[in-house]
Amino acid sequence: MRGRRGAVLVLLLLVVLLVPCRARAAEQGEEVSALLEKSGAGDLCDALDSDTQELLEKAGVTQGMVEGGDAGEGVLSVLSELLRDRWTEPVKGLAALLGIVILCRLGNLLSGEKSVVQLAGSLACAGVLGTPLLELIEATGRVIESACVFLGASVPVYAGLMAASGSAASGSSYGLLALAAGSVIPLLSSALLLPLLRAFFMLALTSALCRTKLDRLLQGIYGFAKWALVFAVTLFSGILSVQTVLNAQMDAAANKTAKLLASSAIPIVGGAFGDAVAAIQSSVQMVKSGVGAFGILAVVCLFGPAVLRVVLWMGVCLLGQVACDFLEEGSLGSLFGSCASVAKMILAVLVSVLTVAIVCAALLLFVKGTL
Numbered sequence: 001m002r003g004r005r006g007a008v009l010v011l012l013l014l015v016v017l018l019v020p021c022r023a024r025a026a027e028q029g030e031e032v033s034a035l036l037e038k039s040g041a042g043d044l045c046d047a048l049d050s051d052t053q054e055l056l057e058k059a060g061v062t063q064g065m066v067e068g069g070d071a072g073e074g075v076l077s078v079l080s081e082l083l084r085d086r087w088t089e090p091v092k093g094l095a096a097l098l099g100i101v102i103l104c105r106l107g108n109l110l111s112g113e114k115s116v117v118q119l120a121g122s123l124a125c126a127g128v129l130g131t132p133l134l135e136l137i138e139a140t141g142r143v144i145e146s147a148c149v150f151l152g153a154s155v156p157v158y159a160g161l162m163a164a165s166g167s168a169a170s171g172s173s174y175g176l177l178a179l180a181a182g183s184v185i186p187l188l189s190s191a192l193l194l195p196l197l198r199a200f201f202m203l204a205l206t207s208a209l210c211r212t213k214l215d216r217l218l219q220g221i222y223g224f225a226k227w228a229l230v231f232a233v234t235l236f237s238g239i240l241s242v243q244t245v246l247n248a249q250m251d252a253a254a255n256k257t258a259k260l261l262a263s264s265a266i267p268i269v270g271g272a273f274g275d276a277v278a279a280i281q282s283s284v285q286m287v288k289s290g291v292g293a294f295g296i297l298a299v300v301c302l303f304g305p306a307v308l309r310v311v312l313w314m315g316v317c318l319l320g321q322v323a324c325d326f327l328e329e330g331s332l333g334s335l336f337g338s339c340a341s342v343a344k345m346i347l348a349v350l351v352s353v354l355t356v357a358i359v360c361a362a363l364l365l366f367v368k369g370t371l
Contacts, residue, residue: 047153049146055301065290073226075297079304080155090312097320100124105327118331122209129339136346137197144189144353151182157213158364163289174244178360204338216337231354237359295361303354
């Protein structure tokens with residue numbers, strides 16, 4: 001009898017403990033769904049282009065919020081599959097370039113007209129590399145434009161979630177700076193970055209084909225553009241991070257003071273009020289973290305294909321330069337080096353804008369609201 005009574009008591013205790021937990025879990029799930037809909041995070045996928053939406057769908061991210069821990073692995077798997085699909089075109093280009101270099105070497109050994117052979121080989125290599133590099137420049141412009149559209153749609157959602165989690169000052173300052181960046185980047189892209197890339201590419205071809213000594217000029221333009229981008233991204237990230245973190249501390253102090261005043265002014269209901277606010281905050285934090293993670297993964301899928309393609313063609317140019325050095329074809333080697341510099345500059349532009357977009361989403365994860 002005593003054993004049966006003990007088993008019944010244990011069963012009742014489990015029921016008393018588990019039923020409220022399940023009810024709270026179901027209630028929290030409803031709160032998360034409501035917050036996701038009201039914040040506008042569920043519509044963030046519509047701000048992305050169709051290719052990025054397809055990549056996110058393959059990775060298992062179909063909403064404006066990441067709930068599972070395997071979403072990052074899904075994105076990496078999708079990008080690796082994309083790399084396997086796109087490596088054939090650069091490899092074919094490398095094979096064509098190596099064939100041209102070998103023919104030029106044979107022509108220089110068998111013919112006395114070395115200048116004609118070198119000019120023909122330079123034109124052939126420029127024809128192989130020119131089209132993909134120009135396509136990469138145009139693709140960079142499209143990716144930057146898509147990233148700015150996504151920033152314009154996501155930053156108000158990020159700022160609203162910060163304010164809802166108790167970081168009102170952080171949300172307002174963050175939204176102002178991030179929206180300013182989203183507005184300035186398209187202007188810089190159309191007025192400065194893309195024309196600079198095109199001009200740099202034409203100067204590189206002119207230097208290689210016409211044997212004009214523009215190496216120092218090209219190195220100076222590349223060095224100035226690279227360090228200018230690094231400085232701009234570092235300055236923006238530093239100002240945004242420091243201002244957001246400082247405002248978060250001010251928000252935390254103000255929220256603790258308000259909570260203390262409410263608990264002391266309402267002795268009986270004040271504690272229950274604080275517990276209710278804490279329960280709501282847990283749902284807001286869950287939505288905020290999920291939306292921030294979605295923003296990072298969306299940006300990675302947006303920039304990933306272009307970055308992979310640039311890296312592949314940069315590798316082709318560098319390998320071609322190594323082959324030219326081995327076969328003592330200096331003119332073709334300078335052409336490959338100039339094209340590699342163009343690819344490096346394109347990569348620097350993409351990584352700079354990618355960093356800005358990731359910082360805007362990552363701050364949503366690191367800033368913890370306190371209600």
